[in-house]
Amino acid sequence: MNFAIVGCGFIAKKHAEAIKNIKNAKLYAVCDKIPELMREYVEEHGAESYTDFETMLQNPHIDIVNICTPSGSHAILSELAAKYKKHIIVEKPIAMTMEETDRIIHAATENNIKLAVVHPNRFRPVALKLKEIMDSGKLGKVSHALCIVNWNRGQHYYDQAPWRGTKAFDGGVLMNQAIHNLDLLLWYLGKPVEIMSMDATRLRDIEAEDVSTGIIRFETGILATVQASTTVYPRNYEESITIFGEKGTVKIGGTNALYFKDIIIEGISEEEALGTKESIEKNPWGTPGHQIILSDMMQAIKEDRQPVVTGEDGKTALSVVLNFYKSSEEKRLLTL
Secondary structure, eight states: OEEEEEOOSHHHHHHHHHHHTSTTOEEEEEEOSSHHHHHHHHHHHOOEEESOHHHHHTOTTOOEEEEOSOGGGHHHHHHHHHHTTOEEEEESSSOSSHHHHHHHHHHHHHTTOOEEEEOGGGGSHHHHHHHHHHHHTTTOSEEEEEEEEEOBOOHHHHTTSTTTTOTTTTOOHIIIIIHHHHHHHHHHHOOEEEEEEEEEOOSSOSSSOSEEEEEEEETTSOEEEEEEESBOSSSOOEEEEEEEETTEEEEEETTTTOEEEEEEETTOOHHHHHHHHHHHHHSSSOSOHHHHHHHHHHHHHHHTOOOSSBHHHHHHHHHHHHHHHHHHHHTSOEEO
8 A cells, every 4th residue: 555644754654664664555645845955754664755744645546645744734634635635644632622523533444444543652561461451450450550651852852843833733742742742641541531730831932731640540549649750860760650450450661651560469479570671672663653654554444443553542632631731721520
C-alpha cells in the first residue's frame, strides 16, 4: 500500500522509518509548505513532493495519508483526506477540541475510510506486559494509581516553531507529552467519571501549561493521581505508572517508562519477577509503536476492521486532557 505524509517536521521521520520497515509498504508522497523539508524523503525514499495538500490527494495511487502537522490543523486536513477516500493515520492528539475530533470521526465514517490515532506507547514491551498483568486480575482489587511525567523541554524546544506551546495548535505538557500516559491509564483502568486538576505556567515562556497535577476517579472507584511537567532541570527525570492492588504493586518507570521497577505480586516469586524484568531489559523498545500502528492499518484495510487504536480511543484521551484544563480553569471537580 502507498502512504503519503503531510507535514515533514520531526515526527514525520518516525513515520518514514516505519514505512521503510513494513513489507509491501511504500512512502509514495510527501507534502509540506516548505520544499526544503521534503528533500530527504524525495532523495531517500523516492517520494513525490507536493506543496499543495489537495493536489496530492488527487493522486489515485495514494492509499493512506499520515497527518504529521501541528495538532490544530488535524481536523481540516483529515476532512479533506476523507473526502478523497484516503485512509487516515493522525498523530496524537487527534485534535485540539471535541468539536474538531467529532468532525474527524464523522468524516471517516461518512466516507467509509479507516481512522487510526498514533498512541505508540501502548506497544512498548513493558506496557504490553503490564496490560497482560492487569487483564489477568493478579493484582486483585485495584485501589489507586500514580502517573508521573517529569521531563525537560527547555525554552529552545518551544522556540523551534511559532505554534509550539500555543493553546490553539499545540497545548502544554498534558496535551503534548502526558497524553501518552493518560492513554495508557485509560487502557489499563477503564472509564473515567470524575476529574479535578490544577495547572500553571511556571518556567517556560509559552501560552499553555508547563506543569499540571490532577486526580481521576474511574468508574470502578480507582483513584489515579497524574503529575506532569516540562520544567525539570536539566533533563528528563522520570516517566512512570504505578498501580496498587490488594494483592500486589507494579511500577513501570525510568526516564521513559521502559522498564519494570517493581513487580510485587502475591504468588509470584522474586525469581519470576526478576526474570520478567530482565526479559524486558533485553529489548525495552521492541518493535516501534509507529511501525505497529501503520502495519496494523494495512491489515485493518485488508480485513475491513477497526484499527488497533481508533478515533474513539484518541477522543477519550483528548477528553481527559480537556477536562483537566476545564477543572483547573473553573477551580472545581468535574463529573464526566
